[in-house]
Amino acid sequence: GENVEQHPSTLSVQEGDSAVIKCTYSDSASNYFPWYKQELGKRPQLIIDIRSNVGEKKDQRIAVTLNKTAKHFSLHITETQPEDSAVYFCASPGQGTALIFGKGTTLSVSS
Amino acid sequence: EPEVTQTPSHQVTQMGQEVILRCVPISNHLYFYWYRQILGQKVEFLVSFYNNEISEKSEIFDDQFSVERPDGSNFTLKIRSTKLEDSAMYFCASRGLAIRGNEQFFGPGTRLTVL
Numbered sequence: 001g002e003n004v005e006q007h008p009s010t011l012s013v014q015e016g017d018s019a020v021i022k023c024t025y026s027d028s029a030s031n032y033f034p035w036y037k038q039e040l041g042k043r044p045q046l047i048i049d050i051r052s053n054v055g056e057k058k059d060q061r062i063a064v065t066l067n068k069t070a071k072h073f074s075l076h077i078t079e080t081q082p083e084d085s086a087v088y089f090c091a092s093p094g095q096g097t098a099l100i101f102g103k104g105t106t107l108s109v110s111s
Numbered sequence: 112e113p114e115v116t117q118t119p120s121h122q123v124t125q126m127g128q129e130v131i132l133r134c135v136p137i138s139n140h141l142y143f144y145w146y147r148q149i150l151g152q153k154v155e156f157l158v159s160f161y162n163n164e165i166s167e168k169s170e171i172f173d174d175q176f177s178v179e180r181p182d183g184s185n186f187t188l189k190i191r192s193t194k195l196e197d198s199a200m201y202f203c204a205s206r207g208l209a210i211r212g213n214e215q216f217f218g219p220g221t222r223l224t225v226l
Contacts, residue, residue: 032213036154043202043217044154051213089154096167097142097206099215101154 002027002094006102013080015111023090023102024072030092033066033073034099038087047088048075080109113137115218117203123224124193132188132221134203142206143186144215145178147171147199154202160186193225 003026013019025033031052036044050057050064050073057064061080066073077084087106091099116135124130136143145157158178159167165178177189186205190197200222204215 034214043219045217046214049214091154093213096159097161097213098144098156098159098167098169099146099154100156103153 002030002092002100004090004092004100004102006090006105008105009103010106010108012108012110015080015082015109017080019075019077019080019084019107019109021075021088021090021105021107022072023074023092024070025092025094026071027092027094028068028071029095032093033064034091035062035064035075036089036091036101038089038104040086044089077107080107082109082111085109115203115205115216117201117218117221119221120219121222121224123226126195126225127192130190130193130223132190132201132203132223134186134188134218135184136186136203136205137207137216138184140205140207140216142166142215143178143180144204144206145188146202146204146217148202148220149199157188190223193223195225198223198225 006023034049037047038044048064050066061078063076087104089104090102118133143160146154148154156169158172175191179187200220202220203218206215
């Protein structure tokens with residue numbers, strides 16, 4: 001089945017810096033790659049997603065890039081703000097619809 | 112905006128007892144999921160449900176677990192005989208048809224504590 005690896009596990013940046021989180025997946029049939037943000041004690045919330053027919057997608061300060069050949073995708077957050085501090089999870093469905101999540105990245109943005 | 116809802120928000124039970132976690136998915140959604148998250152760890156898939164039957168399940172979803180859609184709105188997860196290691200946050204999620212996007216919408220979760 002699908003296996004998703006996520007790096008780094010923790011990331012500390014200064015306010016205004018950029019943050020990049022990377023994930024690799026194993027199932028070449030995967031065609032959908034979401035990123036979820038989870039604040040402490042809350043539900044995971046989708047922040048951006050990309051389908052396999054697109055190489056990059058942007059939404060204001062966040063972007064996701066996908067390299068299908070290398071089977072990896074990345075989350076880019078520019079001009080980070082303290083409210084970006086949270087745990088970020090990448091996910092991939094493999095051949096089904098169930099999401100297989102990475103282990104998460106704890107992002108800390110200090111002002 | 113429609114949301115997935117879950118009850119209860121927190122359930123405390125004794126080891127060996129049965130628990131039922133309840134979810135109300137978004138009304139026009141057709142795919143339903145249960146995930147769990149042990150404190151400080153990643154979100155893990157348990158089971159998916161489509162067209163009134165289980166469509167996928169993980170290794171975690173053994174004979175102690177069952178799911179049901181008893182009526183047109185509720186989606187339940189039953190754990191027959193709880194173990195200490197079942198303590199976790201359980202999230203329900205739902206999704207519409209693929210042509211409307213693949214996004215899975217998560218409920219607020221039920222924190223299950225097994226003593």
